[in-house]
Amino acid sequence: MEEYVIVLDYLPSIVGGSFDRKEPLVYAIGEEEYKLFELVAKPKANIMFGDRVFIGKDPAKRDVIDHVKRRVGYSDLTGAAQSELEYAVSTLVKSKEAYYVKFYNECDALSLRKHTLEELPGLGKKTMQLILDERKKGPFLSFEDMLTRIPALKAPEKFIVDRIVLELSDKENRKHLLFVKDNKPAPASPRADWNNEHKPSFRNDRGTGRDDRGAGRDERRNRKTYR
DSSP: OOOOEEEEEEEEOOSSSTTTTTOHHHHHHHHTOOOOOEEOTTTTTTOOTOEEEEEESOOOOOOOEEEEEEEOOOSSOOOHHHHHHHHHHHHHHHHTTHHOOOOOOOOBBSSOOOBBGGGTTTTOOOHHHHHHHHHHHOOSSHHHHHHHHGGGGOOHHHHHHHHHHHHHHHHGSSOOSSSSSSSOOOOSSSSOGGGGGSSSOOSSSSSTTOGGGHHHHHHHTTTGGGO
């Protein structure tokens, strides 16, 4: 459940005229599961783009938001909110750098033919192989460490940001949701939704000497252990 969100757009109430709006509305993105919300702000609340505001159950902490009106999709956002989305996601990704560095260190094969890293927009197969080869020498410690060891990568956090924005804006056409939380039943493959993994290890081949391309085969062989 989301407790804090980042404000993407604020529409104050307007009484009278052709744009009558009785409730001051806020469009925001959750900082943990990237859920999109339409919220009703408290009267005379001072709200700015990028503000981090509380929407949890404790009413004493709700100093800005009166209540959650509804969950929304990307197409329900205002144009301003859509324009602000990438910047907000970028801020959130950088604030959770350790989590996403762990993703680069431990994400595995989706199948025999496809690796999870191939789901990142703009990441070519040559660069993907550099990541796989380099992480065998030792885990990445930070985004900066990734850049030092793989100069061709340029901006490792940008691949994550682009993937999250893609999952939000074109969710219906995504076979796998890596980072955005969805209300759909959990996928059959334990690696299809990386955001739902909270296990000590995300790889079956750790310490065995096998390369990452055999992970999909190991995954199916050991799938019962995930249930």
